[in-house]
Amino acid sequence: MKTIKVSMRFSPDIVTKPLTYHLIKDYDLEVNILNANVGLNKIGQLVADITGEEAKIEEGLKFLKEQGVDIRLFTRSIIWQEEGCVHCGACTAVCPTEALTMDKNSWSLTFNKEKCVVCELCVRTCPIKVMSVSI
Ligand code: SF4
Ligand code: SF4
The missing domain is CATH 3.30.70.20 (Alpha-Beta Plaits)
Known part of the structure; x- marks a missing residue:
């Protein structure tokens, strides 16, 4: 198991899609939202810890990118x-x-x-x- 901290930026056309639901259901990931700024017809931003099997995390991030989510991994602290x-x-x-x-x-x-x-x-x-x- 591995945990990464990630910032996800959503454009207005995808901000209402249940993407975190898919991360949990389809990739068996645990998503702990640390900060959220989401509104209808606005750019949305989530910061979350994502925990799961390394391969599943990779697949989940690939899925998000394919959906148009801009992803930034936290490498600094x-x-x-x-x-x-x-x-x-x-x-x-x-x-x-x-x-x-x-x-x-x-x-x-x-x-x-x-x-x-x-x-x-x-x-x-x-x-x-x-x-x-x-x-
Ligand atoms: S000294 Fe700096 S770190 Fe300490 S409480 Fe004040 S602002 Fe925060
Ligand atoms: S960088 Fe400092 S101000 Fe920003 S979330 Fe962390 S502790 Fe809070």
Whole structure:
């Protein structure tokens, strides 16, 4: 089994097609949607973790491409230098997926990497540059 993180961009003419349903049913894949921006007659975007047999993942991605979905695999990740963080919370205000949140008891930052879509907004926002992107 393997898990990949992928961004899928849908043009307005295919945005209402049940493509994730086919990934699950026809390719036996688990699709965990991390972020969705989908509307009728608009370009749609999904960020998801896809888990399954490697060959099935390949087939599923091929199917999506054939349907006209623009696919981007996440090869980079966010690195948080926790020891330098001053827990100001500025990054939580820009994080679109709530990967970055403040613990309400300790008022310290928590980072849930599973939810991160590597949008890099926190990298640009952090005043002391303790967020960076892996190369
Ligand atoms: S903006 Fe930077 S210093 Fe402030 S909580 Fe986020 S990572 Fe820490
Ligand atoms: S890159 Fe930063 S702001 Fe973007 S989703 Fe990941 S943690 Fe949140």
